[in-house]
Amino acid sequence: MKHLKSLNESQERKKQQYTVVSKDSVKYIKRFQVFYESIENIIITECEKSKDSYDFVSKYLNIFDYDSYINNENLYQVCAFDNDKLIGVSIFRMKDSKIHLNYSAVDESYRNKGINKKMKIKIIEIGKENNCTLITSNVRQSNIASIKSQQALGFKINDRVDLKYPDGEKKIPLYLNL
Numbered sequence: 001m002k003h004l005k006s007l008n009e010s011q012e013r014k015k016q017q018y019t020v021v022s023k024d025s026v027k028y029i030k031r032f033q034v035f036y037e038s039i040e041n042i043i044i045t046e047c048e049k050s051k052d053s054y055d056f057v058s059k060y061l062n063i064f065d066y067d068s069y070i071n072n073e074n075l076y077q078v079c080a081f082d083n084d085k086l087i088g089v090s091i092f093r094m095k096d097s098k099i100h101l102n103y104s105a106v107d108e109s110y111r112n113k114g115i116n117k118k119m120k121i122k123i124i125e126i127g128k129e130n131n132c133t134l135i136t137s138n139v140r141q142s143n144i145a146s147i148k149s150q151q152a153l154g155f156k157i158n159d160r161v162d163l164k165y166p167d168g169e170k171k172i173p174l175y176l177n178l
C-alpha cells in the first residue's frame, strides 16, 4: 500500500512539474524524475555485518577474508536496501576518531543514481556522531565513479603522496576533514 501511495504521489508531482516547465527544460526535468523516482524507496542505514553483505561486496571486489571481516570489531558498514533487497554496502573502519573507507559496492542496476553518495553521507553522519575528525580512502585512478562520488561530498585528493597498487595502477588517496 505504501508503495502504491508513493507512486501515485510521484506521478502527481511529475504532472505538476511538466506543467510548470518550459519546453527547453523538459529534458532536464525528465532526467531528474528518473533519478528521483528510482531512489524513492531506497533505505540507507547502518547494518550488522553478515555473510550476505560480505558475499555482496565480494561479487564486485577482491576483499579481505570473511573471518577478518566479521571478527574485526573496528569494522562497520552502511547498507542500501530497495524494500528488502540489498543493493549497496559500504564497509569502513572507525578507530581513534578516524574513519577509513574500505570497500563500497552498488548493484549494477542501481548505479549512477547517487546510492554510493548516500551511503557516504550516512558514514559522515556516523563519524560526526562519534566525534571523528577525519575520513580517508584510497581509490584506483581508473575508478571514476568512486572518485566522483566522494569528491561531490567534499573529499579532497591528497596529492602530496605518490602511491601505487601492487599491479602498478596509481592509488588516489582522498580525505575529508569533519
Ligand SMILES: CC(C)(COP(=O)(O)OP(=O)(O)OC[C@H]1O[C@@H](n2cnc3c(N)ncnc32)[C@H](O)[C@@H]1OP(=O)(O)O)[C@@H](O)C(=O)NCCC(=O)NCCS
Pocket (backbone or CB within 6 Å): 060, 061, 102, 103, 104, 105, 106, 107, 110, 111, 112, 113, 114, 115, 116, 117, 118, 143, 144, 145, 146, 148, 149, 152
Ligand atoms: C563505485 C560505485 C560504488 C559507485 O556507486 P554509485 O552508486 O553508482 O555512485 P554514485 O551514483 O553515488 O556516483 C557515481 C558518480 O560517478 C559518475 N560516473 C560514473 N561512471 C563515470 C564515468 N565513466 N565517467 C565519468 N563519470 C562517471 C556518475 O555520473 C556519478 O556522478 P554524478 O552524480 O556527478 O553524476 C559502483 O560503481 C560500484 O559498485 N563499483 C564496483 C565496485 C567498486 O569499484 N567499488 C569502489 C572501490 S572500493
